[in-house]
Structure formats: C-alpha cells, structure tokens
Amino acid sequence: MASTATGEEVPNKRVVLKYYVTGFPSADAMEVLTGTASLAVPPGSSVMVVKNLYISCDPYMRDRMTKHERPSYVPEFVLGETLVNFGVCKVIASGHSDYKVGDLVWGVTGWEEYTLVTEPESFFKIHHPELPLSYYTGVLGMPGLTAWAGFFQVGKPKKGEYVFVSAASGAVGQLVGQLAKLTGCYVVGSAGSDEKVNLLKNKFGFDEAFNYKKEADLDATLRRYFPEGIDIYFESVGGPTLEAVLENMRPHGRIPACGMISQYNLEEKHGVRNIFQVVAKRLRMEGLLVFDYYSDYYKFEEEMAGYLKEGKISYVEDIAEGLEEAPAALIGLFTGRNVGKQLVAVARE
Amino acid sequence: MASTATGEEVPNKRVVLKYYVTGFPSADAMEVLTGTASLAVPPGSSVMVVKNLYISCDPYMRDRMTKHERPSYVPEFVLGETLVNFGVCKVIASGHSDYKVGDLVWGVTGWEEYTLVTEPESFFKIHHPELPLSYYTGVLGMPGLTAWAGFFQVGKPKKGEYVFVSAASGAVGQLVGQLAKLTGCYVVGSAGSDEKVNLLKNKFGFDEAFNYKKEADLDATLRRYFPEGIDIYFESVGGPTLEAVLENMRPHGRIPACGMISQYNLEEKHGVRNIFQVVAKRLRMEGLLVFDYYSDYYKFEEEMAGYLKEGKISYVEDIAEGLEEAPAALIGLFTGRNVGKQLVAVARE
Ligand SMILES: NC(=O)c1ccc[n+]([C@@H]2O[C@H](COP(=O)([O-])OP(=O)(O)OC[C@H]3O[C@@H](n4cnc5c(N)ncnc54)[C@H](OP(=O)(O)O)[C@@H]3O)[C@@H](O)[C@H]2O)c1
Ligand SMILES: NC(=O)c1ccc[n+]([C@@H]2O[C@H](COP(=O)([O-])OP(=O)(O)OC[C@H]3O[C@@H](n4cnc5c(N)ncnc54)[C@H](OP(=O)(O)O)[C@@H]3O)[C@@H](O)[C@H]2O)c1
Helix, strand or coil, X not given: CCCCCCCCEEEEEEEEECCCCCCCCCHHHEEEEEEEEECCCCCCCCCEEEEEEEEECCCCHHHHCCCCCCCCCCCCCCCCCECEEEEEEEEEEECCCCCCCCCEEEEEEECECEXXXXXXXXXXXXXXXXXXXXXXXXXXXXXXXXXXXXXHHHCCCCCCCEEEECCCCCHHHXXXXXXXXXXXXXXXXXXXXXXXXXXXXXXXXXXXEEEHHXXXXXXXXXXXXXXXXXXXXXXXXXXXXXXXXXXXXXEEEEEEECCCHHHCCCCCCCCECCCCHHHHCCCEEEECCHHHHHHHHHHHHHHHHHHHHCCCCCCCEEEEECHHHHHHHHHHCCCCCCCCEEEEECCCC | CCCCCCCCEEEEEEEEECCCCCCCCCHHHEEEEEEEEECCCCCCCCCEXXXXXXXXXCCCHHHHCXXXXXXXXXXXXXCCCECEEEEEEEEEEECCCCCCCCCEEEEEEECECEEEECCHHHCEECCCCCCCHHHHHCCCCHHHHHHHHHHHHHCCCCCCCEEEECCCCCHHHHHHHHHHHHCCCEEEEEECCHHHHHHXXXXXXXXXXXXXXXXXXXXXXXXXXXXXXXXXXXXXXXXXXXXXXXXXXXXXXXXEEXXXXXXXXXXXXXXXXXXXXXXHCCCEEEECCHHHXXXXXXXXXXXXXXXXXXXXXXXXXXEEECXXXXXXXXXXXXXXXXXXXXXXXXXXX
16 A cells, blocks of 8 residues: 555545634544545645654644634644644655655654645655654654754753753653753753653653652742752743742853743733843743754754664653544643653554 | 042931832932041052942832842842942042042942942943033943943844834933934834823934823734834833733844833732743843943943944933932832933032
8 A cells, every 4th residue: 555656545534623722622622533535646746645654742732722813823723624743654655756655754744644745845854764763753853853952052051051851751851851961961850740750860861850740839949959040941831830940040041942831721821920030140031943943954863863872862752552542642741641752653664 | 629538528428228118119218318438548458439420320229129038139238328329430539550530430339429439440431521421320331331232232133123112211222222223123112201202203213102101002002013023122111011022023033131120119020921922933032231241341332422422322311410319319210200311410520
C-alpha cells in the first residue's frame, strides 16, 4: 500500500472537533470518524500523500479549540474537519520533485491515517531514521527546536547561571533542563508529581526538582532553591508561577516566554501583579514561537542527534496507541497525565 | 558665600520624611526644617560642599517613602534625615582634585540648601552652562538619559515604526516622543489633561495624542490610533494601560519598561491578565534603570545639547519656587499636577 500512488480509495480514520470549547475541555469535544482517502496525487500537481506514523499532542492546540473573538496567533479549527498538527509521516505518493515515495518527513499533517499534503515544502526531511522516528514529534522535532532556540537564542545562558524550568518533565522542559546542564548552569525544575520529580533528578540530571502541587508558598520555595536568585526562567506555565518567579529573579535576568499552560483553560486569566519587577531588576522577558526558528532546523537536528547518540541527552516519551486514543491524550496534557512527550502512534512502521 | 570654604556655619533649610507612607501619600509626610551647614571641608579629605540650585522631583522617590518588607531596588529614606535625589549644584568648597570651587555639577544631592557630598566622583560635570542650568534635572540629566537609552538602546527603533508613549508630556515622555519623531517613527502619546494633549501635538510634534482620562475603553482607543498595531510601547504607566497595549502590539514589538507610575501608590497592584501576548506576539519587554547607562552620559549630553541648540527638541519644565514647595511638588507627580518636568528652584544663580 505504501509503495506508489495507485488511485485506490482506502478507509481513513480521522479526528475532528465537534464543538468549540470554553474552560477546561473534555475529550468529548472531539470524535473519531471513518472516511476515505485517495492515495493518488492528481497528475501534474505538486502535492503529496503521506501515511501518518506518529502524531504529536501539543498544548497550543487548546487555543485552536476555542472560537476566537479577535484573531489569535493560530486560527481556530474548523468544526467537522480533520484536526491538524505536527506528525511524522512516510510519503506514499508525490508530485513534488523534492519528495519521493518512501521519504520520511515531519511537518503539519492531519489527525488521520492518510493525508493529502498540499504544501510539501513545509515538511522537513528526516536525516536520522536510525533514531526512533517518534523522536521527530519531540526531541528532534518542534518541541526540541523550541527548547534549543528558546534556551540558547532567547535565554542567552552563561556558564554558572541559575536556571529554573517549569513543566520541566514535559516535551520542552526536559530538554531545556538538560541543555542548561550541558551549558554548565545550575538547574532546578518543577513538575506535578513525585514520579516526574524523580525523573528530573535521576534521569535528566537536574540539580534539584520539586513537586509544585505540594508547595503552598511558591515564592518561599523558590527562595529556598535559589538563595542567589534566578538568572533564567524558562517560562511554560504562567500565572502564579510567573509571579513567584518575578520575586526571585536576579538583576538582568531573562525570561524566555515559551508558553503559559496554566492559563489556557481559564476563562478569567490570572492577573500578574508584580510586573514592575521587570523594571526594578531590568529583566528581559521575551516571547518565542518555534516557527521563527525553522531556518535553523537542520543545524539543530544535527546537534541534537549528536547529543542523543553520545548519550548526553536522555529523552522520555509517552505514546498512546491508535487514533482512538488521541482526544484523551491531548486533554491529558492539561491534567499532567503525560509523563514526558505525549504523542500518538497512528501506525508503527 | 559661594566663593570659598570658610568654615562658617550657615542656616540650612532641609526637607525630611516624617513617617513611612502606604497608599497615596500626602505632602504632610514630609516637613521642612532649618538646621545648619558648615561650608568648609575637613582638611585632607576629598569631599566637597555644594550649593543646591535646582532639585528634581522624580516618581521613583515614592518607593523610598515606604518601609520595605523585602529589599527593593532603592532603599527607603531614613526618617528625619534629609531627602536625597538628583540636583544641579555649584561647588563651594572642595577637597577633591577633580572638582573645584565654582564648578557646576549634577548628581544625587540633598533636598536642602547646602550639601556635604562624600562621593564627589558620583557627580557629572555640566558642559553646557549656556543652556538653562535647570535642564540638568531633566532633558540634560537623569530623565533625558533615561529617554535616550530606553528608546534607542532598549527599544531599538526603526524608521517608520509605530510608537506609543504613556505619561507622554512628562520629563521622560516628552523626550521619547521627540526622539521617536527624529527617528522617523509615527508617534502617539497619552496624557492626563487636554492642556497636556495640546502640548504633545503642538509643541512636541507627536502625530496624535489623547487624554486617557476621557477614554472609557483604552483597548478600543489604541486600536483607533494604531490600526496597524504598535511596534514600540515606551512603558511609564503600567496596570490597565499595559493590558490595553498588549492587545494592540504588533508581532516582534518591544516594550522598554521604564516605570509603572499608576501602580506606585496602590496597596493592591493591578494584575495584568494578558501577559500571554508576550508569547503569542513574540514581544520583548525589557526593564531599564538609568544608572546602567551612566557611562554613556557625556555622549548623550553632547547629542542632546546639540538637538536643543538646533531647535530639534523642545522642552517644557514645571518649576516650583523654594524648598517649601518641594513636598507638594513631589506629591503632584502622582496626580499629574506637573506640566512637563517637575523640579524645584532652591536658589537661582
Ligand atoms: N512557543 C512555542 O513555539 C512553543 C512550542 C512548544 C511548546 N510550547 C509551550 O511550552 C509548554 C510546554 O509544552 P510541552 O509540549 O513541553 O508540553 P508538556 O510539558 O509535555 O505537557 C504539558 C505539561 O504541562 C503541565 N501542566 C498542565 N497544566 C498545568 C498547570 N495548570 N500548571 C502547571 N503545569 C501544568 C503538566 O505537567 P505537570 O504534571 O508538571 O503539571 C503537563 O504534563 C506549553 O506552555 C506550550 O504551550 C511553546
Ligand atoms: N527606569 C528608570 O531609570 C527611570 C528613570 C526616570 C523615570 N522613570 C519612570 O518614568 C516614568 C515617568 O517619569 P517622569 O520623571 O517622566 O515623570 P513625569 O511623567 O514628568 O511625571 C509623572 C506623570 O505621570 C502621570 N501619572 C501619574 N499618575 C498616573 C496614573 N495613575 N496613571 C497614568 N499616568 C499617571 C502624570 O501625568 P498625566 O497627567 O499624563 O497623568 C504625571 O505628570 C515614571 O514611571 C518613572 O518612574 C524611570
């Protein structure tokens, strides 16, 4: 089936959004339907058809599940249409000269078995198929590039600096912490369970880690872990965590602002009351979105593949089996059900 | 009296803080006392005695009027001791080889007639006494350097960009707006009275200006003035203004965070609920404190003196006469009583 385009129609399971959500979403907002897919590309076109092997569950998708009053940084999903997000794919038909049948690629694809890709140029080639292909949804894919660009290019770390990472056991956080250790920083991470704290300390080599759900006074907790203060806060959580961090930043500290997952499901967002610390401590808080760094991707891929092969970076993923599990896997990000990078195996190949 | 050190004791009016304040302060928290000053420097020491000509009223002084629970970026004033802040002074006795009697200098001095300066090296020399000396509390002094460094070094403006300035008619704001115009930016300012709005448009050359007290929905107001969004927000006000601005920033916008005067007197600070815009729009919000830029001062002084002489920069100041007026002048900053840079003439010379 995956050899050449034949024009045959095959069944195609797909995940769609049933209704726009507000507040904390339920997996119910999505459903898995079965349609059909054509495995051929129209003659003369430059599109391609891919078989989806692994699809990624990413927190930003939450924003796409809500109807926007004003345009957001990503458009909302279209109800009834197949959800789209990053995935690892095999090309099974191609009218594009740069992509041939059998190529392994990653990029934005459908939450379905087969996807007709109208913009093949938006896909990256996979140069290290000797590593687990699923890694291209994480450490070698979008979250990896986010961690690498966010920490180095936005955070501009120096050896010996004090680094705090929130959502530290997740896809991005586990890598930020390890890159910080490779840079010679002192690194503390926070996560939502003792199991995750154990991972941080014993698998990822963080200097310290704590379960934020057990800390009543995060400001005091951070003061304890960072008596000298924090030079770099890699921000993934926002809200009260950001407030506590601002109290504990050192002068000229940096906050690469990657995400604020604690706020994504809140109808009334938490108001940050101590933004004045940005002035008083001359902090630099700077947002990043991974697609601004796509031009660095292949450089990053080589560097990260090297770290993985040399055993300098460890990586933990949480793989749900089959598209049926995708809605719950996505929602699980917001309760911290995932341990490590959450993805879905659509087809193992 | 101002010629050489004679050892004589003279009466010395001075302003002291009577009690630490919370919330909105009253001029009553300060009082004007009369003590004595010696006009001589102890033989062999390297201190100097200055006669204070003009002293500056600056918003950050509010922080020094409150007892701090945790160390702040500036220490609190000592009750009963003479207040200190930037001023323009004439040296009347000196044991320091770099400063001689008759020199005109500016730096941190006392809110009094005569001050014994123990660290003369912290004072800057005045190279343009042909311009009004009072300018060295403002356009040629600390607020000027703040505007210049904050706009150029932190804001990194480009020709044609859209710039919003809050507290725009004040010491810093009027200069930021004019520097932005000199850079070829489109500039809108907000201020708290129609008189100030008139100044912005007709004296300082802002493209547009509005009285924020008359705008019920600042988000909508900004959308009207910036249909394309804001590239640089020079932040002096904080709170709800910052929130409205965040909704209207353009991708990759910059926020030099200079101050947040709307928050200085609040016991409960306003919580900023849409900090996530920093991520979504990849904003850079960066704090600055002027003393980080002192090494650029003389370069700045030449540049700004040039603009003033060529008529490229206009400047408005609000001068209170005599130390007796100093407490009310300081408090007036927080009600917007000042039109332009607020200072106090201690002695005209
Ligand atoms: N800017 C970009 O281009 C970009 C790219 C990728 C990711 N991101 C952002 O980076 C962050 C991490 O993403 P990821 O892919 O690595 O996800 P992840 O960390 O693998 O999964 C999300 C984790 O967030 C934590 N979490 C959920 N709700 C929380 C809450 N209310 N308070 C604190 N923690 C909570 C949970 O871990 P615990 O058990 O520890 O609570 C959960 O496992 C997110 O904010 C995401 O939006 C940004
Ligand atoms: N980071 C640094 O190193 C540095 C150095 C100097 C100054 N600053 C900061 O820069 C800002 C401006 O200082 P400045 O010396 O130029 O003072 P200024 O603007 O000359 O005077 C203060 C002005 O702030 C406005 N204001 C007062 N309360 C307000 C409120 N609740 N909401 C909105 N506006 C309010 C008033 O004007 P309206 O009539 O327009 O309301 C008042 O005239 C302050 O935040 C100050 O702390 C920082």
